[in-house]
Amino acid sequence: MVAFRERLDKCFTLGEELFKENGIAHPGRPTYDDPAYYVLADLVRHGISVDPATTSSLVEGIQNTALKAFLLEDLATALYAD
Numbered sequence: 547m548v549a550f551r552e553r554l555d556k557c558f559t560l561g562e563e564l565f566k567e568n569g570i571a572h573p574g575r576p577t578y579d580d581p582a583y584y585v586l587a588d589l590v591r592h593g594i595s596v597d598p599a600t601t602s603s604l605v606e607g608i609q610n611t612a613l614k615a616f617l618l619e620d621l622a623t624a625l626y627a628d
Contacts, residue, residue: 551600554593558604561586565613577612586613587620594624 565582568575577583593601605621608614 547597550596554589554597554600555604557589558586558607561589562608562610562613565610569610577616583613583616586617590617590620591624594621598625 561582565580565586568580568582572580590601590605593604602621602625605614605617608617
């Protein structure tokens with residue numbers, strides 16, 4: 547489980563960095579249109595099923611407000627899906 551947490555953390559770090567770089571390269575692009583958002587959203591959906599606490603913590607640590615808001619929505623959907 548430790549290895550999973552370390553890899554998930556690294557993926558979130560890289561995903562957020564890519565999102566930031568995409569924002570510089572494509573200013574004005576909506577959050578939901580950024581490829582890095584979709585990568586992070588997939589990580590949230592899959593991470594929740596393995597380690598909800600770590601996944602939630604990583605989403606809470608996202609610095610970009612818009613990205614964090616979208617990922618929190620994905621997190622809530624994954625946590626409370628039927």
